[in-house]
Amino acid sequence: MTFAQAVTERTRRLRTRLCVGLDPRLDAYRNVAHLREHTLDVLEATAPHAACVKPQLAFYEALGLAGMALLAEVCAAARTLGLPVLLDGKRGDIGSTAQAYAQAWLGGPHAGSALTVNPFLGFETLAPFVQAASEQGGAIFVLVKTSNPGQADLQGGGVSERVAAEITRLNAEHPAGAYGPVGAVVGATHPGELSSFRAQLPRALLLLPGLGAQGARAADLAGAFDEGGTGALASASRGVQYASGLDVQASVLAARGFQDELNAVLGV
Numbered sequence: 001m002t003f004a005q006a007v008t009e010r011t012r013r014l015r016t017r018l019c020v021g022l023d024p025r026l027d028a029y030r031n032v033a034h035l036r037e038h039t040l041d042v043l044e045a046t047a048p049h050a051a052c053v054k055p056q057l058a059f060y061e062a063l064g065l066a067g068m069a070l071l072a073e074v075c076a077a078a079r080t081l082g083l084p085v086l087l088d089g090k091r092g093d094i095g096s097t098a099q100a101y102a103q104a105w106l107g108g109p110h111a112g113s114a115l116t117v118n119p120f121l122g123f124e125t126l127a128p129f130v131q132a133a134s135e136q137g138g139a140i141f142v143l144v145k146t147s148n149p150g151q152a153d154l155q156g157g158g159v160s161e162r163v164a165a166e167i168t169r170l171n172a173e174h175p176a177g178a179y180g181p182v183g184a185v186v187g188a189t190h191p192g193e194l195s196s197f198r199a200q201l202p203r204a205l206l207l208l209p210g211l212g213a214q215g216a217r218a219a220d221l222a223g224a225f226d227e228g229g230t231g232a233l234a235s236a237s238r239g240v241q242y243a244s245g246l247d248v249q250a251s252v253l254a255a256r257g258f259q260d261e262l263n264a265v266l267g268v
């Protein structure tokens with residue numbers, strides 16, 4: 001099963017389109033061992049409410065070798081739980097380097113996972129990522145319109161729409177009715193534009209970061225979804241992992257709350 005098929009199947013079976021972000025910050029813990037234990041506990045406890053899990057690579061890289069070991073543990077635990085993994089790394093570079101990134105994050109132990117990709121170096125640099133994702137049953141999520149306020153500095157003036165058109169072109173080879181291997185990142189903080197991006201990206205899964213801590217609300221996200229409530233993943237990281245300090249039960253309640261709010265607004 002491909003990443004797109006796996007999240008869609010999980011969305012239908014578990015009635016969830018929530019992506020749980022795991023962004024462990026060392027200053028919230030006594031030490032790395034404490035961070036590791038809490039992160040794995042949150043993963044396991046919130047998994048029934050998640051369509052996928054999204055580790056932000058920066059937080060693991062910041063911990064050095066211990067972070068890389070924890071990332072491997074998080075990915076292995078997610079696999080055991082049947083939870084698709086979306087690696088948020090926003091990689092992108094000239095072709096030969098892009099190929100190495102694709103091999104590192106979409107191949108080997110990460111085959112079948114998804115990776116966020118930055119298209120700033122040009123569309124030809126997406127090719128190694130698309131190829132690796134297609135061959136390994138994974139996916140990429142290309143930045144179209146990010147959730148942060150400063151995105152307009154570079155992503156305005158039709159740039160987001162040009163990236164969206166390229167994603168649609170890349171997915172065109174895949175069967176109609178199924179989501180292709182190339183998804184799009186569209187911030188949940190742009191509720192007024194979600195329907196338009198949904199229409200521009202007919203075969204793309206949308207990743208909607210910004211739920212919770214960045215102010216986006218589940219009630220405003222209906223436009224990003226296809227009929228039946230598939231096609232998008234609303235993502236919350238701090239709003240789940242640190243819903244109330246380090247209380248894991250609070251993380252579960254927050255995940256369950258986002259799940260229920262999304263289902264209610266979609267009527268599914």
Ligand SMILES: O=c1ccn([C@@H]2O[C@H](COP(=O)(O)O)[C@@H](O)[C@H]2O)c(=O)[nH]1
Nearest residue numbers: 056146147187209213214236237238239
């Ligand atoms: O446009 C984007 C793309 C990625 N992110 C990442 O998502 C999480 C958001 O964390 P919250 O705690 O839910 O705000 C974080 O890892 C970002 O790097 C994003 O916010 N916006």
